[in-house]
Amino acid sequence: MIVAVVIMLVAVGSVVFHVMSPWWSTxxxxxxxxxxxxxxxxxxxxxxxxxxxxxxxxxxxxRFHHKEGRKxxxxxxxPKLEWWLTGLTAVGVVALLTPGLFVWSQYVNVPDEATDVxxxxxxxxxxxxxxxxxxxxxKSEVSLIDFDNxxxxxxxxxxxxxxxxxxxxxxxxxxxGKPVRVLLRxxxxxxxxxVPQFRAKMDLVPGMVTFFWFTPTRPGTFxxxxxxxxxxxxxxxxxLVVVENDDxxxxxxxxxxxxxQVQAAARARTDGDVKLAMDGDEQGLTRxxxxx
Amino acid sequence: xxxxxxxxxxxxAPAEVEEVELYHARSFWTKYIFCQDAKVIAIQYxxxxxxxxxxxxxxxxxxxLQLGFxxxxxxxxxADYYQYITVHGMVMVIYLLTALFLGGFxxxxxxxxxxxxxxVFPYVNMLSYWVYLLAVLVLxxxxxxxxxxxxxxxxxxxxxxxxxxxxxxxxxxxxMLVSLILFIIGFTMGxxxxxxxxxxxxxxxxxxxxxPLTVWGIFVATILALLAFPALFVGSVMMLFDRLLGxxxxxxxxxxxxxxxxxxxxxxxxxxxxxWFFGHPEVxxxxxxxxxxxxxxxxxxxxxxxxxxxxxxxxxxxxxGLSFVVWAHHMYxxxxxxxxxxxxATTTLIIAVPTALKVYNWxxxxxxxxxxxxxxxxxxxxxxxxxxxGGITGLFLGNVVVDVPLSDTMFVVAxxxxxMGVAPILVVFGAIYHWYPKMTGRLLNNxxxxxxxxxxxxxxxxxxxxxxxLGFLGVPRRYFEIGETxxxxxxxxxxxxxxxxxxxxxxxAQIVFLFNLAWSLRRGKEAGPNPWNATTLEWQTAETxxxxxxxxxxxxxxxxxxxAYSVPGADxxxxxxxxxxxxxxxxxxxxxxx
Numbered sequence: 001m002i003v004a005v006v007i008m009l010v011a012v013g014s015v016v017f018h019v020m021s022p023w024w025s026t027x028x029x030x031x032x033x034x035x036x037x038x039x040x041x042x043x044x045x046x047x048x049x050x051x052x053x054x055x056x057x058x059x060x061x062x063r064f065h066h067k068e069g070r071k072x073x074x075x076x077x078x079p080k081l082e083w084w085l086t087g088l089t090a091v092g093v094v095a096l097l098t099p100g101l102f103v104w105s106q107y108v109n110v111p112d113e114a115t116d117v118x119x120x121x122x123x124x125x126x127x128x129x130x131x132x133x134x135x136x137x138x139k140s141e142v143s144l145i146d147f148d149n150x151x152x153x154x155x156x157x158x159x160x161x162x163x164x165x166x167x168x169x170x171x172x173x174x175x176x177g178k179p180v181r182v183l184l185r186x187x188x189x190x191x192x193x194x195v196p197q198f199r200a201k202m203d204l205v206p207g208m209v210t211f212f213w214f215t216p217t218r219p220g221t222f223x224x225x226x227x228x229x230x231x232x233x234x235x236x237x238x239x240l241v242v243v244e245n246d247d248x249x250x251x252x253x254x255x256x257x258x259x260x261q262v263q264a265a266a267r268a269r270t271d272g273d274v275k276l277a278m279d280g281d282e283q284g285l286t287r288x289x290x291x292x
Numbered sequence: 293x294x295x296x297x298x299x300x301x302x303x304x305a306p307a308e309v310e311e312v313e314l315y316h317a318r319s320f321w322t323k324y325i326f327c328q329d330a331k332v333i334a335i336q337y338x339x340x341x342x343x344x345x346x347x348x349x350x351x352x353x354x355x356x357l358q359l360g361f362x363x364x365x366x367x368x369x370x371a372d373y374y375q376y377i378t379v380h381g382m383v384m385v386i387y388l389l390t391a392l393f394l395g396g397f398x399x400x401x402x403x404x405x406x407x408x409x410x411x412v413f414p415y416v417n418m419l420s421y422w423v424y425l426l427a428v429l430v431l432x433x434x435x436x437x438x439x440x441x442x443x444x445x446x447x448x449x450x451x452x453x454x455x456x457x458x459x460x461x462x463x464x465x466x467x468m469l470v471s472l473i474l475f476i477i478g479f480t481m482g483x484x485x486x487x488x489x490x491x492x493x494x495x496x497x498x499x500x501x502x503x504p505l506t507v508w509g510i511f512v513a514t515i516l517a518l519l520a521f522p523a524l525f526v527g528s529v530m531m532l533f534d535r536l537l538g539x540x541x542x543x544x545x546x547x548x549x550x551x552x553x554x555x556x557x558x559x560x561x562x563x564x565x566x567x568w569f570f571g572h573p574e575v576x577x578x579x580x581x582x583x584x585x586x587x588x589x590x591x592x593x594x595x596x597x598x599x600x601x602x603x604x605x606x607x608x609x610x611x612x613g614l615s616f617v618v619w620a621h622h623m624y625x626x627x628x629x630x631x632x633x634x635x636x637a638t639t640t641l642i643i644a645v646p647t648a649l650k651v652y653n654w655x656x657x658x659x660x661x662x663x664x665x666x667x668x669x670x671x672x673x674x675x676x677x678x679x680x681x682g683g684i685t686g687l688f689l690g691n692v693v694v695d696v697p698l699s700d701t702m703f704v705v706a707x708x709x710x711x712m713g714v715a716p717i718l719v720v721f722g723a724i725y726h727w728y729p730k731m732t733g734r735l736l737n738n739x740x741x742x743x744x745x746x747x748x749x750x751x752x753x754x755x756x757x758x759x760x761x762l763g764f765l766g767v768p769r770r771y772f773e774i775g776e777t778x779x780x781x782x783x784x785x786x787x788x789x790x791x792x793x794x795x796x797x798x799x800x801a802q803i804v805f806l807f808n809l810a811w812s813l814r815r816g817k818e819a820g821p822n823p824w825n826a827t828t829l830e831w832q833t834a835e836t837x838x839x840x841x842x843x844x845x846x847x848x849x850x851x852x853x854x855x856a857y858s859v860p861g862a863d864x865x866x867x868x869x870x871x872x873x874x875x876x877x878x879x880x881x882x883x884x885x886x
Contacts, residue, residue, distance in 0.1 A: 003665055003670065003673070006750075007673065007677065010677060010753065014681075014757060017757065017758065017761075021758075021761050022781070022783055023758075023761035023762060023764065023765045023781075023783070023784060023787065024761065024764055024765065025697070025764050025765065025766070026765065026766055026779045032697075034693075035693055035694065035696060035697055038691065038693055038694050039688065039694055039697075042687060042688050042691065042694060046684040046687055046688075047684075049648075049680075049684065050680060050681065050684055053651060053652075053655055053676075053680055054677060054680070056655055057655050057658060057673065057676065057677075060655065060658035060659055060661070060663070061658070061663060061665075061673070064594075064658065064659070064660055064661050064662065064663050065663045065665060066595075066662050066663055066664045066665070070662045071595075071662060071858055071865065072594060072595045072596035072660060072661040072662040072857060072858035072865070073596070073660045073661075073858065074596070074597060074857070074858050074859050074860055075596070075597065075599065075659075075660070076597050076599075076600075076601065076855070077599065077600040077601065077602065077603065078599075078600070079603075081656075082600050082603050082649065082652075082653070085648075085649060085652045086645060086649055089644065089645050089648040089649065090645055093641045093642065093644055093645060096641060096687060096691055097637065097638060097641050097691065100637060100691035100692060100693050100694060101634055101637060101638075101692070101693075103693040104633050104634065104637070104692050104693045105634075107630070107693055107696065108630040108631065108633065122547065123457045123549065124457075142544075142545045142546060142547060142552065143545060143552055145547060145550075145552070184627070186546075187546065187547045188451065188455065188457070188546050188547050188548060188549075189449075189451045189452035189455060189457065189546075190449055190451075190452060190560060192625065192700060194700070194766075194768065196697070196765075196766030196779055197779065199696065199697040200696060200697075201625055201696060201697070201699070201700075202625050202627060203625055203626050203627045204627075205560055205561060205626070205627040206451060206544045206545075206546045206560060207544025207545065207546070207558070207559065207560065208544075208559075208561075208627065210627035223777060223778060223779065225766075225768055225777075226768075227699070227700035227701070227768050228449075228700060229374070229444070229445045229447075229449070229452065229770045230452055230457070231452055231455070231457030231458045232370050232371050232374060232443065232457060232458065232459055233370070233457070234374075234770060234771070234772070235370070235768075235770075235771040235772045235773055235774070235775065236775070238775075
């Protein structure tokens with residue numbers, strides 16, 4: 001009997017743990033409430049089956065365990081029962097899949113009004129690029145990357161000149177309530193842009209640009225984690241997203257440098273270096289320092 | 293369709309082929325070392341798999357120590373940790389579970405259960421083991437090369453796997469890939485044997501629809517493996533070329549710590565498709581033999597036929613077929629074309645239907661049975677619970693949009709450990725308690741078995757059930773340490789410590805099991821030829837343990853299916869498959885199932 005009781009307790013205990021658990025999804029900070037709803041639906045349907053099957057098992061163990069004189073029935077098959085069970089399971093599967101695919105179609109179809117933000121990953125840091133006034137990100141190429149052009153932007157592409165560059169270890173800011181299409185680019189290995197409160201995530205794959213979209217709905221500062229093993233520093237690849245109102249966002253954006261500004265500074269610095277090398281005077285050094 | 297319950301009044305065709313003379317080993321060397329007897333090969337496979345499995349167990353302790361008590365163990369750094377998870381995962385999935393179910397149970401049970409004297413190609417079968425052993429040794433060697441084994445994660449995703457940001461980039465990854473290639477070569481030699489033996493070497497009267505489900509499970513799993521492993525084989529060869537020859541199958545134009553590499557034009561996602569085209573069927577390569585074995589354990593120990601035998605066979609076949617069209621559900625957030633999500637979510641959830649049917653039929657087998665709560669039965673029951681739990685969380689991860697927040701979190705770790713770690717391993721234990729008496733002639737000790745069962749089952753459930761909730765919280769998998777992270781409460785660290793303690797206890801309980809295996813070899817209770825009163829052919833051999841050639845001078849003739857338990861009118865509660873019917877019409881005919 002003890003076996004039947006323990007098995008019953010496994011089912012009951014699992015349900016109790018689920019209800020009492022202090023470990024649950026972080027409070028939502030994006031438009032993806034539908035994902036949470038789909039999880040809830042899945043819990044209800046599958047939880048019912050889980051408990052029902054285990055309780056049935058426990059009942060059988062309690063009722064039909066071996067004792068002197070007990071004889072099992074001979075019951076090879078029961079096609080009617082099996083088809084009924086198959087049908088019911090199929091209904092359950094449809095009930096899970098329908099909301100799932102419905103929400104997925106929202107996930108893969110980016111709204112037209114979404115603005116782009118580029119996330120660039122490399123071992124083991126995040127940097128970001130925001131299209132300037134033209135709303136278009138300039139072309140980029142891994143082979144163009146050097147010290148003065150860490151994003152590998154094409155200097156001859158007019159679209160890229162006003163792109164706002166947010167260097168590694170700086171925070172990304174986003175305005176609240178505006179849908180964002182996140183374009184993901186990796187310079188070396190696979191990474192995954194993951195902010196638990198946003199629910200959405202996607203891998204960064206070198207050699208291609210991947211995407212997902214979301215709308216931040218709650219102001220605050222959220223941690224970015226890497227969710228795709230990317231080498232020995234994987235767990236340290238962190239960043240921050242700050243979601244704020246339009247005014248604060250606008251003010252922050254004003255302070256950031258565009259690609260054109262960064263290029264100009266780099267050219268000036270190169271000139272400064274040349275000058276410095278030629279006369280080695282204090283002035284050149286001052287000029288170089290002032291640029292940064 | 294054959295009448296599944298018929299008791300044997302039908303005509304049995306005479307043997308078409310004369311019996312083939314087996315190779316008779318005479319020296320110790322050919323009898324126990326370079327042996328061609330499938331039963332000895334089975335034990336060689338099992339011992340090797342268990343030995344390397346113990347390495348994986350110790351690695352899991354080390355990684356749990358780090359997760360449960362970060363900052364406490366100075367000797368574990370991030371590179372070590374990633375090497376532990378990689379080798380642990382690879383060993384458990386391939387070198388332990390695949391080798392044990394197919395090389396171990398497949399070799400031991402297929403010839404005995406189908407009524408054959410041995411595998412059809414005994415010499416190739418022997419080679420299969422030795423190549424497998426070589427693969428294991430190459431894997432072990434990677435611990436002793438500069439840089440150690442690869443730490444790329446068991447999925448070995450490029451470009452990371454072959455770049456210097458990953459531990460083991462120098463030699464570890466090369467040895468890993470070579471070892472996989474060897475494993476697949478070795479497996480193919482064994483796998484062809486299992487399939488051909490089931491198809492060609494069944495004894496007279498053993499129709500396909502009279503095969504025990506154990507054989508069905510191993511048979512279909514082997515077919516899956518023969519079709520799926522080649523994808524891993526080519527993936528491994530290509531990555532080896534990328535690493536050693538500088539080809540760019542999987543390598544786009546990229547940087548390595550700021551330096552532009554000479555790669556270009558390859559696709560990292562291509563490798564993921566190849567890997568999971570193998571990787572998903574691999575789940576069923578492990579699960580289908582477990583399905584089959586557990587069906588037989590339930591039937592024997594509940595003294596009742598398996599419920600819905602034909603549905604169970606077709607479910608195995610359907611699951612096997614569907615397992616080839618679901619692979620990209622591992623890649624929902626990989627950056628592949630997002631429209632694939634619709635297709636793979638649909639196929640993935642469809643596979644739940646035959647799988648659920650199997651679960652229903654297992655529990656319905658208990659209904660109005662005569663349930664003996666033996667140790668094999670306990671493990672079978674625990675399998676149903678853990679498999680049900682792990683299958684259900686699979687419905688979360690398979691349903692593409694639910695996978696998005698959960699993928700790459702501890703939820704995934706909990707899910708696949710429950711469904712393809714705990715559940716199949718519980719079946720392995722149940723099967724060992726069940727067939728050990730046939731392999732040795734003695735029963736395993738019951739008290740040690742009870743202890744082993746309860747600690748393993750409840751402990752494993754306590755490890756993995758709460759772990760799902762760390763995933764909901766958003767704790768990513770493959771993190772050496774979570775560090776200061778605002779959204780993760782301190783209580784998560786307590787849960788991690790609890791899981792670690794539970795894992796250590798469950799791990800140490802396995803020592804009792806190993807001791808039981810050794811102790812019972814000499815001191816166990818004499819089992820006799822058929823201690824469980826089972827119907828299948830392996831319990832009807834002339835000798836226990838069965839000698840070379842399995843069945844004495846004459847092969848058995850099969851008159852009925854494998855599930856003639858508690859047949860009305862029979863004087864015992866089981867009728868062996870090879871027992872001739874008691875004269876025409878001399879026995880009461882049970883109601884036919886049609």
